[in-house]
Amino acid sequence: MARxxxxxxxxxxxRTMLADILKGAGFEVVGEAQTGAEAVKQYKQLQPDLVTxxxxxxxxxxxxxxxxxxxxxxxxxxxxxxxxxxxALVIEAxxxxxxxxxxxxxxxxxxLEAVQRVLG
Amino acid sequence: xxxxxxxxxxxAETHENIRLLQRSLVELEIDxxxxxxxxxxxxxxxxxxxxxxxGYGAAADMAHHLEDxxxxxxxxxxxxxxxxxxxxxxxxxxxxDAIAEAIRIGPTAPGDDAAAADASASRTAPAAPAPxxxxxxxxxxxxxxAPIKSARGALIVRALAAVPGVLGSDxxxxxxxxxxxxxxxxxxxxxxxxAEAAIRSAxxxxxxxxxxxxxxxxxxxxxxxxxxxxxxxxxxxxxxxxDGLADGLGEMSVLYARLQRIGVPTQAGDIxxxxxxxxxxxxHEMRALRMVPxxxxxxxxxxxxxxxxxxxxxxxxxxxxxxDVEMDRSILEEMGEPLVHLLRNAVDHGIETAEERRxxxxxxxxxxxxxxxRERGSVRIVMEDDGRGVSTExxxxxxxxxxxxxxxxxxxxDEELFRLMSxxxxxxxxxxxxxxxxxxxxxxxxxxxxxxxxxxxMRTRPGSGTTFRMRLPITLAVAQALRVRVGxxxxxIPLTHVSEAVELDGGxxxxxxxxSHTVPLVRLRRVLRVEADGQEAAAVIAExxxxxxxxxxxxxxxxxxxxxxxxxAVTGMLPFFSGATLLADGRxxxxxxxxxxx
Numbered sequence: 001m002a003r004x005x006x007x008x009x010x011x012x013x014x015r016t017m018l019a020d021i022l023k024g025a026g027f028e029v030v031g032e033a034q035t036g037a038e039a040v041k042q043y044k045q046l047q048p049d050l051v052t053x054x055x056x057x058x059x060x061x062x063x064x065x066x067x068x069x070x071x072x073x074x075x076x077x078x079x080x081x082x083x084x085x086x087x088a089l090v091i092e093a094x095x096x097x098x099x100x101x102x103x104x105x106x107x108x109x110x111x112l113e114a115v116q117r118v119l120g
Numbered sequence: 121x122x123x124x125x126x127x128x129x130x131x132a133e134t135h136e137n138i139r140l141l142q143r144s145l146v147e148l149e150i151d152x153x154x155x156x157x158x159x160x161x162x163x164x165x166x167x168x169x170x171x172x173x174x175g176y177g178a179a180a181d182m183a184h185h186l187e188d189x190x191x192x193x194x195x196x197x198x199x200x201x202x203x204x205x206x207x208x209x210x211x212x213x214x215x216x217d218a219i220a221e222a223i224r225i226g227p228t229a230p231g232d233d234a235a236a237a238d239a240s241a242s243r244t245a246p247a248a249p250a251p252x253x254x255x256x257x258x259x260x261x262x263x264x265x266a267p268i269k270s271a272r273g274a275l276i277v278r279a280l281a282a283v284p285g286v287l288g289s290d291x292x293x294x295x296x297x298x299x300x301x302x303x304x305x306x307x308x309x310x311x312x313x314x315a316e317a318a319i320r321s322a323x324x325x326x327x328x329x330x331x332x333x334x335x336x337x338x339x340x341x342x343x344x345x346x347x348x349x350x351x352x353x354x355x356x357x358x359x360x361x362x363d364g365l366a367d368g369l370g371e372m373s374v375l376y377a378r379l380q381r382i383g384v385p386t387q388a389g390d391i392x393x394x395x396x397x398x399x400x401x402x403x404h405e406m407r408a409l410r411m412v413p414x415x416x417x418x419x420x421x422x423x424x425x426x427x428x429x430x431x432x433x434x435x436x437x438x439x440x441x442x443x444d445v446e447m448d449r450s451i452l453e454e455m456g457e458p459l460v461h462l463l464r465n466a467v468d469h470g471i472e473t474a475e476e477r478r479x480x481x482x483x484x485x486x487x488x489x490x491x492x493x494r495e496r497g498s499v500r501i502v503m504e505d506d507g508r509g510v511s512t513e514x515x516x517x518x519x520x521x522x523x524x525x526x527x528x529x530x531x532x533x534d535e536e537l538f539r540l541m542s543x544x545x546x547x548x549x550x551x552x553x554x555x556x557x558x559x560x561x562x563x564x565x566x567x568x569x570x571x572x573x574x575x576x577x578m579r580t581r582p583g584s585g586t587t588f589r590m591r592l593p594i595t596l597a598v599a600q601a602l603r604v605r606v607g608x609x610x611x612x613i614p615l616t617h618v619s620e621a622v623e624l625d626g627g628x629x630x631x632x633x634x635x636s637h638t639v640p641l642v643r644l645r646r647v648l649r650v651e652a653d654g655q656e657a658a659a660v661i662a663e664x665x666x667x668x669x670x671x672x673x674x675x676x677x678x679x680x681x682x683x684x685x686x687x688x689a690v691t692g693m694l695p696f697f698s699g700a701t702l703l704a705d706g707r708x709x710x711x712x713x714x715x716x717x718x
Contacts, residue, residue, distance in 0.1 A: 082268065087296055090271035094278065100323060103267035117323045 002028040003119070006046055008039040008062065009054040009081065014104070018052055018081070021108045025115070036060025040068045043076065050119060051078045053098065055089050063093045070097035077118045081106075126264075127223055128358065130174050134219045137163040139419050141186075141212050146422040148193075149205040150437075157200070160208075161190040167215065173264060175227030175327065179218040186211050209423075250333045251287045255308035258315060259329045262300035266324035270294035273302055275322035283318045285310025305333075359449065362410060369406050373399055373681055374702055381705055407595050410450070414492045414499070415443040417456045421490060424460050428467035434486060436471050438463075441491035447499045448595040451572050455501070455592065458565040462503050462588055463488065465562075470507030470586055480583060482506065498574070498616060499594055504587040510580040512537055519543065535667060538578040542566040570715055571698060573614055575664045591616075601711070602660060603677040603703060607650030610709045612682050612701055613671070617714045619663040621676055624656050632659060632670040642717045643672045648694060662714035669718040682711070 005027045009015045019029045030046050033039040037060045043051060051069070055062040062080065069076050080093045080101040090101050099118040102111050144160035147153060168183035189208060192198040250257060260276065262269050273294035280286045287305040291298060306315055316328045376392075376399055384392045418440050429436040471477075471486030478484055488505045512530040519525030519540050531537040544563045569576045574592035593616055601612040602621065622634060632641040645656060659670040682701040698713035 082271075084267065087268050087270050090268055091274045091294070094271060094274050100275065101268065101271055114323060117321060120321070 002026055003050065004028050004030040004046065004048040005050040005052065006031040006033065006039065006042055006048040007052050008033040008036070008057065008065065009052070010034045010057045011054075014054065014081070017106060018111070021106065021111050022052075022115070024108070025112050034058075036062055036065035036068075039065045043069050043073065047073075049077065050115060051076065052081055053078050053093075054081050055083075055086055055093065063089065063096055066093055066096045066098050079114055079118050126174065130170060131223055133170055134167060137167050138212065138216045138219070141167070142209065142423050143419050145205055145209050145212060146426050148200050148208075149202060149426070157190060157194045161187060161194055164190055167219075171219065171222065173261075174222070176219070176222035177227075179215065179222045182211070182215045182218050186215060250303075250305050253307050254287055254305040254333045256306040256310070256312055256330055257333050258304040258306060258312070258319065259327070259331060260302050260304060260319055260325060261327045263324050263326045264300065266300060269300045270296060270298045272300075272322060272324050273298050276302065276304075276319050276325070279318040279322045280304060280315065283310065283315050286315060363450065366406055366410060369399075369402055371702075373403060377681060378705060407448070410448050410595065411446040412449045412452060413444045413446050414452060414501070417452055417459060418443045418490065418492070420456065421459065421463060424463050425467060425488060428464045429471075432468055433473065434467055434471050435474055435484060436467055436486040436488060439487065439489040441489065442493050445492040445494050445499055446594075447592065451592055451595075454568060454572055455590075458568050459490070459501070459503070461565055463490070466503065466505040466507065466586070470505040470509075472508050476508075494594075495591070498591045501590045501592065502587060504585065506585040509582040509584060509586055510537065510541070510578075511582075515540055534579050535577070537580070541578075570713060573616060573698060575617070575715060577664070577667075601680055601682045601701070603680050603709070604644075604658075604660060604673040605675040605677055606644045606648060606673050607652040607654055609650075610677060610703060610707060611644075611673075612680070612703070612709050612711045613660055613662070613714060614698075614711065615679070617662045617664060618660055619668070620661045622659050622661065622670070624659050624672055634661060634670065637668075639668045639670050640718075641670045641672055644712075645672070645674075647696065647717060660714075662718060664715050664718055667718045669714070671712075671714060671717065
């Protein structure tokens with residue numbers, strides 16, 4: 001059975017790109033969220049194997065979403081998607097419970113390596 | 121992690137630094153300037169760092185040794201005498217070999233010098249002491265290209281939280297200045313394999329090396345940040361790709377010329393015009409891309425002169441000028457060998473011993489000057505020595521023995537002398553010396569220069585020295601040429617060698633008077649053995665150095681851009697061609713080498 005993923009990013013371009021990379025690696029994209037609040041809600045419903053989480057999103061940012069998700073689902077496997085220059089935020093997200101991170105612009109190989117680590 | 125993709129970058133950067141190292145060492149020997157020591161030290165330091173980063177332990181160790189010895193020089197505890205410099209140069213050579221070997225076979229474990237390497241690294245960045253009870257230190261290095269290393273460091277520390285016996289890390293917290301290297305302190309009770317697994321699970325980890333607390337493996341220096349920043353706007357490109365691009369662009373230019381020749385329908389006129397403009401701009405950019413300063417070859421020369429001078433016991437000073445003049449990389453690379461040969465020749469046979477020089481009223485130290493200068497569409501490289509000059513008698517005697525010279529008297533002019541010297545297999549010395557006699561004679565030098573579309577001549581004055589002047593095209597890919605017709609066939613003559621073209625009004629003289637100067641008339645019909653009927657109606661005046669000749673042709677077709685492709689001449693082919701090209705109408709044509717006819 002294909003592993004499931006929930007993609008959270010307010011930019012369609014980023015969601016499309018990530019979906020593309022992950023589908024290529026055999027994932028099934030079960031949900032897409034554009035805000036942190038949506039991400040928390042969808043996680044509860046979908047219980048995906050993996051979540052990719054943008055840091056800066058409207059209506060609850062990615063870090064708060066990580067906190068909210070991990071609080072209820074400590075086993076959640078969340079991969080942060082960060083831009084260059086967001087060092088401090090990435091570290092904060094890790095402390096909040098994110099398992100790993102990738103940096104935009106995405107290199108498919110790096111994304112897949114990170115996914116492997118998060119799921120492994 | 122896969123470091124192989126950094127190999128090209130590593131090769132290029134080590135190449136630069138080895139050259140820098142060698143050049144500084146040679147300068148050091150001459151008058152030991154402090155900045156030469158500093159420069160050599162920096163080069164060795166960089167070589168150590170990047171070799172260690174690639175996991176090339178042996179090369180890193182060698183560079184480290186070199187760095188230590190240079191440090192002693194820098195501190196003034198050792199004086200830079202000849203023997204020291206000699207030893208350092210030998211060590212630099214060994215290092216160069218080790219680097220080549222490392223590139224060939226790939227990473228190895230760090231050598232026995234690991235502990236010493238760390239001692240030197242810690243001079244620049246004092247490391248925090250290991251906490252009490254530390255039995256083992258894991259030296260962790262992230263991949264150099266890992267993004268947001270600080271966050272990665274945080275992941276490592278978090279992963280280690282689950283491993284018993286981990287006492288702490290240095291650094292403990294990760295700021296923006298974290299360079300990707302950290303140490304993890306393990307108690308004797310810790311499971312080092314579990315610790316390593318935890319560290320690696322954080323991702324982007326390049327190496328984990330376990331060592332006792334006092335000793336630690338070689339680490340990459342953090343000193344490269346500035347260079348990296350400066351290079352961030354630069355991209356290194358494989359030269360082969362650049363050549364491919366240049367070839368493609370050259371072919372497009374020729375296709376464009378063909379398009380114009382066919383005639384374009386009016387509605388496409390604007391497009392074709394624009395195409396021409398864009399091609400012109402692209403060509404300009406491409407030329408600029410292929411340009412490199414002659415320094416890349418010049419900086420090898422001091423070492424060549426030094427070694428040659430030492431082996432024959434001469435004292436020679438080399439003066440380099442115009443090393444920032446730029447020319448096409450491929451031409452420059454091709455010129456390295458001929459330049460080295462000419463230099464060795466100058467040292468071996470041109471420069472006299474100090475006693476001879478004193479007796480002749482010259483300064484005891486010989487002097488060779490190599491200069492580069494931009495000259496219209498070409499680069500002029502001049503090599504001048506103040507030695508004894510070429511002995512016309514010796515050359516003539518040698519040529520007689522070889523059976524290529526029959527006259528009693530020696531050659532009367534420098535041109536004639538040089539032509540004799542450039543005959544295959546002719547050498548003015550009886551024995552081939554170890555330095556200049558590596559199977560490359562003057563004939564090879566002349567051949568190479570000509571194959572590149574350049575020209576070379578020589579002047580020599582008995583007792584006061586010899587000068588070689590080379591004129592080389594700045595770019596190779598696309599050349600301007602004059603298209604001529606002889607006996608129904610089209611030929612291209614590179615414009616670099618053409619001074620003008622004149623009409624011919626018949627006659628069968630072997631000379632032509634142009635602006636009250638008499639020049640020999642070379643009838644291409646005769647030279648190329650053309651039998652078809654036709655009339656010689658024009659002459660192209662070719663000029664190389666002081667030599668001029670008029671080449672009689674049937675017709676001047678016009679000026680064209682051509683893309684010259686050199687070829688290996690077929691046996692039995694007339695020796696007057698330097699290459700072949702496709703003309704604007706798509707017809708192939710041979711490129712005439714006027715030098716071979718003058």
